[in-house]
Amino acid sequence: MTGFYSCSPDVAWVDGTDGGRPESTVWIARLDTAELYELREAGWLVWVLIAEGIGDPDRIAKEAADLGAAIDFGEHGLQGFLDGLERRGMIVRR
Amino acid sequence: MTAPEVPIWALVHLTHAALQRTADRAGADVLHIKGPATRSSLRTGRHDSSDTDVLVRPAHLDRFLAALAADGWTLFTGFEEGSPFGHAANYTHPSWTYADVHRKLPGPLLDADEVFDVLWRDREHAEIGHCRCTVPSLAGQVVVQTLHAARSHGSEHADAWDLSAPEVQDDARALARELKAETPLAAAIGELDAHRDAPDHALWEYWSSSESDRLDEWAARYRSAAGVAERWRVLRQAMHVNRTHLRIRLGHEPTPFEVFREQCARIAHGAVSVLRRARGHRA
Numbered sequence: 001m002t003g004f005y006s007c008s009p010d011v012a013w014v015d016g017t018d019g020g021r022p023e024s025t026v027w028i029a030r031l032d033t034a035e036l037y038e039l040r041e042a043g044w045l046v047w048v049l050i051a052e053g054i055g056d057p058d059r060i061a062k063e064a065a066d067l068g069a070a071i072d073f074g075e076h077g078l079q080g081f082l083d084g085l086e087r088r089g090m091i092v093r094r
Numbered sequence: 095m096t097a098p099e100v101p102i103w104a105l106v107h108l109t110h111a112a113l114q115r116t117a118d119r120a121g122a123d124v125l126h127i128k129g130p131a132t133r134s135s136l137r138t139g140r141h142d143s144s145d146t147d148v149l150v151r152p153a154h155l156d157r158f159l160a161a162l163a164a165d166g167w168t169l170f171t172g173f174e175e176g177s178p179f180g181h182a183a184n185y186t187h188p189s190w191t192y193a194d195v196h197r198k199l200p201g202p203l204l205d206a207d208e209v210f211d212v213l214w215r216d217r218e219h220a221e222i223g224h225c226r227c228t229v230p231s232l233a234g235q236v237v238v239q240t241l242h243a244a245r246s247h248g249s250e251h252a253d254a255w256d257l258s259a260p261e262v263q264d265d266a267r268a269l270a271r272e273l274k275a276e277t278p279l280a281a282a283i284g285e286l287d288a289h290r291d292a293p294d295h296a297l298w299e300y301w302s303s304s305e306s307d308r309l310d311e312w313a314a315r316y317r318s319a320a321g322v323a324e325r326w327r328v329l330r331q332a333m334h335v336n337r338t339h340l341r342i343r344l345g346h347e348p349t350p351f352e353v354f355r356e357q358c359a360r361i362a363h364g365a366v367s368v369l370r371r372a373r374g375h376r377a
Contacts, residue, residue: 012111012223014104027100029108029223031115034166034189036100036108051224 003093005055005082011090013051015044028090037090042071046081050091057082102144102191106130109146109190111223112165120161122154123228125213127196127238130222131229136236136254145192147182151210155197159183162195173197179245201241203274203294212272233265240266241275244282248304252282278302293320 007013010032016023024044028037039047045067049060061078064071073081085091100108110126117124125131129143150158162185170192171184179200185193198206216231230238239254255263270279277289281298289295319325341347348356 007224012108012225014107014223018107019101019103027104027108029112029189031112031225034112034187036189038100 003055003057003082005050005057005086005091005093006053007047007051008089008092013047015048030089033089035088037088042069042073043081045069045071046078047085055094103142105191106143106146107223109187109193110148110227111225112187112190113146113148113193114222114225114227116161116165117148117150117158120154120157122158122161123151123210123214124148124154124158125210125217125234126220126222126227126229127235128242131220131227132235132239132254133220133232136232136239136257138253138257145184145194146190147194147196149196149199149210149213151214152197152206155195159195162193167193199238199241199275200245201273201275201278204272209273212269216269231269232262233269236262236266237269237273237275237279240282241278244278244298245301248302255283 008030010030011028012031013026013028015026025038025040026044026047028039028047029035030037042064045064046060049063054060054063057078061071071078076083082091086093107130110130113124114126116122125148126146127149128147129145131147165187166189167185167187169183170186173180173183176182176184177200179198181198181200182194182196185195187193199209202209204212213230213234214228216234217228218231219226220229221227229235236254236258240252243250243252243255255266258266267276267279270276277286277292277294278298278301280286280289281302286295286299286302289298319327344352
């Protein structure tokens, strides 16, 4: 897998922790288009890792494995998921 | 991946971030107030506000409102149609939650431009929606929440004040003094009697009391109005039917007859209040 991802500067996001809620969910807003997105469970974990500066896909997979998280992003895997986020302007590749 | 229903508390965070972006692009100074713009140490529990509040530098108001419109916001309630203070306009957006755009804070007797200057001078930054937003200083946050409690008719407690350390309370008192907002601050923290001779005492006695009616409100506003022109404005407002409020209550645009009927109801309500007082039904 290639690339190093970070959250787009055009997004705002908030997860359960920000609101004092025990929810593994993140709500993300594209501030330039006012589009809203929601990521749950594994998607939330990937987002939080990227927000923490862990933007290398291999390292994301390793961190998730170390946390014992089961990540199944289907046919296209983690890279396909990241591509989707990038296509929607939620993350950028550096 | 799309989220058709974002919880309102989360949407409040995201909306603050959206408003900051709009302000930045417009070159408008705004201070985020209340809700997640208030430090958690000043709140008794997690915030559950349903709208967002920003205070705009008065000189930047026009450009900010133009930028809001360009970003898809629609005016819901204008400045003159909202609260009796005429301090905020309410905006809606298809994606975001309601935004209350404040052109001034109810409470300070200092000019709105100067109030903003003072709050802006001491501003700090908060991460809301993981975006950098400008907020008042700690003492400023205490004053803003306390002044809001002062006009809640006792329904909102001065939590920020109660949760503040004595030195922060001292800073808040000094700030209130600078803003000429000592009377409303006192009203919220149970010290109003010490300001019995203040020109705005009647106003804040009304707003902080849980047992007042509309006649009390207009009487208090009349007594606190500075000058003949301001008193005349209060009298005209007292008789004016707020079409926006009526539209919201009726669920449709009011007809001329419905406005007329409301006008009559206001006069009748005022007369009943006067009669009840005359008969001694109220203390």
